[in-house]
Amino acid sequence: MKPEKRLIPATSTLWREIKRHRAIYLLLLIPMVYFIVFKYIPIWNGQIAFKKFMPRQGVVGSPWIGFANFSEFFNSFYFWELLRNTLMYSVGKLLISVPLSIILAINLYECRLPFLRKTVQTLTYLPHFLSWVIMYGILLVLLAPGDGLINDIIKFFGGRGIDFLTNVRTFPWVVLFSDAWKEMGWGAIIFIAALMGVDPTLFEAAMVEGANSWQRVRYITMPSIQPVIILVVLLRLGKILSVGFNQMYMLYSPSVYSVGDIIDTWVFRGLQEGKFALATAVGLFKGVMGLVLVIISNRMAKRISGSSLY
Amino acid sequence: MKVKTSPIRLTASDRLFYSLINIFLVMLFFVIAVPLWSTVTLSFRPNDFIGTNFEGMFLAPWKWSNAAYKALLGNNGFIIAFANSLKIIFFGVATALFFTIPLAYSLSIKTLPGRAVLVIIILIPHMFDVGIIPSFLMVKNLGLIDKLAAVFLPTAVSTYNVLIMKGFFEGIPVELKESARIDGASELYLLMRIIIPLSKPIILTIGLFYGVTFWNDFFHPMLYLNSNHLMPLPILLRNILIASGMNEFVEVNAFGEAPVQSIKAASVFLAAIPMIIAYPFIQKYFSKGTLLGSIKG
Structure with a gap:
């Protein structure tokens, strides 16, 4: 009899809670319709990855063909190229941008000239808010083969101008360093926040004990932001297959497809060429x-640092 | 940042440490500033300027020419594109906040029955990305191709922004809500009269985040818009930048006498101006709450 006794009041409080929040459910109605139409119908449409898609027959009417689209993708020559490029850029960006952000954060934190600190901080955040179209315009000013700033400098020292954006050897570096240039300041924010959370008495104690600035960075600053570093690296590893469609689409051109084509750009060109089912399979x-x-x-981040995204 | 009071005199190695930091930051200043400055000076370059881009950076401001800006702002296509971008940002931000505020508020109510289901409904599409083609088919089936709504509706809700706003709502003292409830306020009244007025800073911040995204977006306009008169600024900018002679997408003499390179640089600068204006406001709200959200976004 005991469970029944508990059950009746429980359901009635639940019902009361639901009734009390009925305005909230009403409020959620339109966002939920939005989610169904704009987020869940696309997931439903994802079934064409397993179909021979015929636009006239629609998503549901097209015939099933199993994993044929997937095997076509896995067996094609571009599969390895896309995977290699995608991983190359995400690992490259991780190796360049994260250390730069950490160095920047420590420098900003340690800087004793408030004016310099504020100026550099403001300036390094700014490019994060510029789109890749604007970035492309700025890169053209720097890298244009005829009269770009960098080619001016190369020519001044007697070198020959390089067309950085169409050369397969220079293109990956342009991608990696333009990303670092744009995102380094934004990436540093999280580390600065972590540094501000470090107990200042630790620094005072170290100073009293006679530690110099270098030792302070080595033995207090670095260890105390280590969990955040691990967290950032793990979260970025989770997104390793997304390397920035916008950047690549703006910067690449057919002459550098071999080193510039990533999964996202390939899927987009698949859409343009009408290879709907195959490109959906790649996207899926x-x-x-x-x-x-x-x-x-996320699991690993939770285990290591006790905090995670979800 | 922290204020350091050092009772201990700096040693030689400390002085080296701080000098190296200052040198690093000054160098970094130039690494970021020079590309920006060279773009700005290129946009003001007079037609009769002879010299390299490097020399152009040191051209005295009184010798600058505004021909490129005159040409762009006097061009119908540019004005239309600018107006389209404003439309997208206005309706986009309004729609985004209309969805984001109720979602974030509902998630912030710990006692809401079905809250866990709501979390799952929101997180599944966020974590499982099926790619662009299924979305494209959805937009096509809705008949939204070549309509401005296609640009901002599919991206109107950012899960990160919902989570940031939810975190802010959770920080509002529960006692405040409870006392209003005891006075007989409905949940809706509570949201409209207490929560939203208290949350103006976060709503402004999230609105700015959405605004930046919509202003900068060229992918969705490129995907969904075909008509020239609907093109927003990023698309026009891209067309201007990739046109080698200026005549592929834009009529030959549309931009008058200004040099092509200056037109390109000026259009880059004009497209960036709204971001530069909004930037101090965004930066003002880099509080710790949004900070943690920022890396995840």
Whole structure:
């Protein structure tokens, strides 16, 4: 009899709670319709990855063909190229941008000239808010083969001008360093926040004990932001298959497809060329891999630092 | 940042440490500033300027020419594109906040029955990205192709922004809500009269985040818009930048006498101006709450 006794008041409080919040459910109605139409119908449409898509017959009417689209993708020559490029850029960006952000954060934190600190801080955040179209315009000013600033400098020292954006050897570096230039300041914010959370008495104690500035950075600053560093690296590893469509689409051109084509740009060109089912299969492959990676990296982040995204 | 009071005199190695930091930051200043400055000076370059871009950076301001800006602002296509971008940012931010505020507020009510289901409904599409083509088919089936709504509706809700706003709502003292409830206020009244007025800073910040995204977006306009008269600024900017002679997308003499390179640089600068204006406001609200959200976004 005991459970029944508990059950009746429980349901009635639940009902009361639901009634009390009925305005909230009403408020959620339109956002939920939005989610169904704009977020869940696309997931439903994802089934064309397993179909031979015929626009006239629509998503549901097209015939099923199993994993044919996937095997076509996995067996094609571009599969390895896309995967290699995608991983190359995400690992490259991780290796360049994260250390630069950490160095910048420590420098800003340690800087004793408030004017210099504020100026550099403001200036380094700014490019994050510029789009890649604008970035492309700025890069043209710097890198144009005829009269770009960098080619001016190369020519001044007697070198020959390089067309950085169409050369397969220079293109990856342009991608990696333009990303670092744009995002370094934004990436530093999280580390600065972590540094501000460090107990100042630790620094005072170290000073009293006679530690110099270098030792302070080495033995107090670095260890205390280490969990945040691990967290940032893990979260980025979870998104390793998304390397920035906008950047690549703006910067690349057919002459550098071999080193510039990533999964996202390939899917987009697939859409333009009308290869709907095949490109959806590629996108779905990325989506599933991305989901697995995000879940793994979040689990690890939770275990290591006790905080995670979800 | 922290204020350091050092009772201990700096040693030689400390002085080296701080000098290196200052040198690093000054160098970084130039690394960021020079590309920006060279773009700005290029946009003001007079037609009769002879010299390299490097020399152009040191051209005295009184010798600058505003021909490129005159040409752009006097061009119909540019004005239309600018107006389209304003439309997208206005309706986009309004729609985004209309969805984001109720979602964030509902998630912030710990006692809301079905809250866990709501979390799952929101997180699944966020974590499982099926790619662009299924979305494209959805937009096409809705008949939104070549309509401005196609540009901002599919991206109107950012899960990160919902979570940031939810965090802010959770920080509002529960006692405040409870006392209003005891006075007989409905949940809706509570949201409209207490929560939203208290949350103006976060709503402004999130609105700015959305605004930046909509202003900068060229992917969705490129995907969904075909008509020239609907093109927003990023698309026009891209067309201007990739046109080698200025005549592929834009009529030959549309931009008058200004040099092509200056037109390109000036259009870059004009497209960046709204961001530069909004930037101090965004920066003002880099509080710790939004900070933690920022890396995740």
